[in-house]
Amino acid sequence: MNDDLDPTQDLAEQVLQLLQAAPEGLAEYALIQQLKERHSGHIPNLPLADKLVLFRTHFLLFNALYRLRERLWQQGSHLLQISPLCIRLLPYEPGAAALSERDELRDYYLDMSQLRDTDERDVERLLTSFWTRMQGGDEKQAALELFELDDERALDLPRIKQRYRQMVSQHHPDRGGSTERLQSINLAMEILQRYYR
Template sequence: MPDLDPALDLADQLYGLLQEVPGGVSEYRLLQTLREGRCSHLPSLPLSDRLVLFRSHFLLFNALYRLRDRLWHDASGHLQIDPMCICLLPYTEGEYALAEQDPLRDYYLDLNQLRETGDADVARLLSSFWTRMQGGDEKRSALELFEMEEDVPVTAARIKQRYRQLVGLHHPDRGGSTERLKSINLAMEILQRYYR
């Protein structure tokens, strides 16, 4: 394992580490390597604390996006950033120049996100993540209310179309029920969390 120079910026430290693993490395392994090397840029508290984990992850990804920008600007390489495989790639002229705006890059380069995110925010982020990953009863109930056919893929466009149909059918001005309309609106709010 390389010795980490505390005077080096985290992006420079990452560049050195990533050059040693041409096949790439996972975010977890990269964090472990930095912590074992006593990286002064990351919190040294246990990663079992969710706020420490969030801050470590954020600082790592901030440095990765800064490194990727620098490599592209210098035409010296490209950095693939994926939690499962962070990998240095050779620079290919024009291949990455027309990339679309990257909301993740914008998020991680905004240090206000780091400063303003507290323990309760991290808890909400984790809860939201697991809800999206696992689905849940509320999602199933909302899909049932919308009578979405299982053999056709559920998309945001189909949900919006079905929402308009249901509102048209059940609006109180057209003889429908106010309670039914409230249920439809609630189901739409739920489904918008899962399908964007």
């Protein structure tokens, strides 16, 4: 076996094929499900209910996405929009400064030691920290509180997605927010997507 081969490169190729077939883009969950259907050897074919499996699956996918984004940018072929709600290929714009600014999420996901060194207790601590900060009892209520949405009002996925986009815009590290806060927002969105499909 050649240790020089990057296992995420093959995953990036699979992701590229799926995104080319879906010009409107795919949510992270849908992309993971399609990779599982293709029997991708890089995505654990295990239930995402297990917290460590969920973390590793998410991390591997986002590592491949950020690698793919850089490659497409260098080739001048596409821009890759990366968000849990919508991952999609956009036309390349040579004047855009998308990759020239420091991106803490990119740095995090391209650091494979984050994957290697994160064990089940670490994931549990991350989640506990998230729920403690949210002061929530159950996951749905905590996610709604983070998004400042009232469960009493009629909620649907389009309204939740709109609020998610507002929260990401407000708390993105490029705009003075923190990576931890953005990760909490992304996790809350993944939870709410399970309840409001």
